[in-house]
Amino acid sequence: MAANYWESTQRKFWTFTRQDLAQERKKLEESERSLVNAFPMPDRRHLSIYFSNQLTKMARPLAIRQQAMATAQVYVRRFYTKVEIRRTNPLLVLATALYLACKMEECPQHIRIILAEARHCWDASFNDISKIGECEFTLISELNSQLIVHHPYRSLAELQTQFQLTQEENSLAWSIINDHYLTDLPLLHAPHVIAITALILAVVLKPTQSGYQLHAAGVANALQTLSNVGNARNAEGPGFPPRLQKLIDWLAESSVDIEAVIECTQELISLYHVWDDYQEKAVKDAIAKFVKARD
Template identity: 40%
Template sequence: MSADYWASSQRHHWQFTRESLAKARAQVNENERASGTLVNDVENNRQMKIYFHILIRQLGRQLNLRQRVMATAEVYCSRFFTRVSIYEVNIYMIVATCVYVACKTEEYPQHIRTVTSEARNVWPDFVTHDPTKIAECEFYLIEELDSYLIVYHPYRSLMQLTQAMTKYNPQLTLVMEELQNTWSMINDSYATDLLLLHPPHIIAATCLYMIMVLKSPLIRPSKPPDSVKARIELFAAFLGNSGIDLERIVENVQEMISLYMRWENFNETKYKNGFVKLLFGLSRE
């Protein structure tokens, strides 16, 4: 599945284990500790992922970007902050730069002045009028990413899986609402570390599992319970025969459930104020 992924820089250079990701962040923490700014604990990192997710989508909407472009920008941002502390940089400039570079990578180019202007419209206190600042950040970003910019996403894997499911048994064909919900859940997964930890098809299968098993009875209320149960059993058989690592799926389901629980309690304004104080020494209360 997604054959090109297996030979990609994503797999060979930017796929972490949980242990190696924790080690990378520990090094960032060590740098923060040396500078007296250490607050980058596990829970704080999870909250930051949600905040960056929101920021990228704010700018993406301003620029009318495709979802894939925003997803690539989010991967760049996630990778960058495994090496660089949020307290070393202007995070809003980094987010704008990730979006700008992602537009070029995904062949949806935006003029640097346009990105600068729209970023300033969204975050007027944090982004200057000067487009050369994004140009400078671009070199910094690409250097930290080791110039590996091609990203493989779960969207293609989702389409491959749905085709395979229909071929396996027509009863597994997704209705439009199921497909849309799975796509939306993949979008949400970028607010986690999943794409740093797993191949794209694992994430696609995780989101399919959550829709097919956990939400399908809600999406198909007119179907008798026995019919829904039989379909879930068919899907379980499909997964069992697919060779996909089921333990990873179970682990990722828990991660996604935890994400939604955190999201319910996430206070964007509070977090923005925290960044203002930490990065610029200002108070917005």
Template identity: 50%
Template sequence: MSANYWESSQYKHWLFTKEELASMRQKLESENAETVQMFTLPEWRHLYIYFNQQIARLGKRLKIRQQAIATAQVYIKRFYIHIEIRRTNPYLVIATAVYLACKIEECPQHIRLIVSEARSLWQDSVSLDTSRLGECEFHLISEMGSHLIIHQPYRTLTSLQSDIRLSGEDFAFAWSIINDSYMTDLPLMFPPHIVALAAILLTLVMKPNMLPGSVPGGGMAGGSSSSSPAIPNAAAASAAAAAALAGTQNRGDKPMDPKVGRVQKFVVWLADSDVDVAALADCTQEILSFSAVQEQYNDKLTREQISRFVKARGLDK
């Protein structure tokens, strides 16, 4: 394992631009044009939402920690930029990715338990034959070039919590943004620390005046307030984030006002660091644009379209 991200296979082999990912997927569809035309599927981001939900369901039954869940999601993304989805049984791939991720993240699950729980969730799509999962595991590892160690944004978020003075509420909010990032291409497009910093930036922008220990929506911890936080719309959050990042270039050597807000303090921290601000801006915009994708997601349609090609092609046998 490479403890240094910059020396890892993730950095050397598994970072792509948006255009490169689109080209790879288009190539797969072109090579499988007849099948693609026969079985219509939603856009990839909607498939990611569905996969995320199914992995979460399986993870909950197995009581798997988030690190392994996230690793499984990255495995699936890597696999499906090399293999056209209609050639596979996504439910078997999900179960296999979770099984493999648990081994790599040192929380192993017995193969029979994985298969049994997967069968309980997706009765019509997963066989009880454990050899099928074993074969899929070999295929998954092969397509990933045996690059199985995944560096996650959670580590950066945790290490910066005290430095940036994130409250418990802030930390949980940023953590949830990172969780959502696995429904996008961000793990294939940006280093994990950039995703973590984007989550922190959005947390501070969306909740700029929250004091440490406060409860979203007003009041202090332990109080009676239970209202939801006032989250600005994506356009407002985008503008605020862009303005904050612009401040990293305009700060110069000006002394910091002791009364300055949390967003400005974060901007100062960024300006004094070696962080790629342009990449951070792009990552932030990708996260914000995902809100529109979620609004258009149709769970029933996605499930039916996946089941249709799995059944029609006999991939559930």
């Protein structure tokens, strides 16, 4: 297994520029133009929210670890850069991705248990183990057997000790990392950039008594601090609290790409904006139309 992200298949083959990723998706849509026109889909982030909710519904009774869940989400996102979603049954892909991710993250689940939970959560027609087996083969093939995923959680654990995050701040940062899987960020930036973004937002925003749910307005307020980080390379920040000043000084002296951190923050702002308009029934109905047409 590749312990080093910089030598990993993730960095070499599954990290794109935003322009390259858009081009890949455009080519995929052009090759399936009739399907795309026949079955309009909701916002891609709404799809990701729906997929995450369904994976959570399936994984919670099985006590599957969060990292395996995250790996499954990355598999699904990679898979749909290579395969048009309207050519698939997304629920079957979700169940298979979770089954494969559990094996890769060394918390395997028996295929019959995965099948039974899928049937319980979604559809009584999930009654054939061979479907998951066939889908697993397809998934591995489309991912070119490049199944090791590096996550931001490890980087966050290292930074947590260095900057002495409180338990509440660490929980908020962890929540932000979980949310980034609902965006294209896992395909665009290195895990340590995501971890640093989550750390900054957790320290700047502060967990509230109402919980850890973030909102676009709150995250947007953190952009001013990030701008000051950029300025700190040439001048001292304007009277920040000591721990935040320590973080700003560390970033100013490091080789971390502040522009990338700002881009990650803006992507999260965009996610929280569209999250307010999310309607699960609309996404579920859109998927059901093309699945029913295929069947």
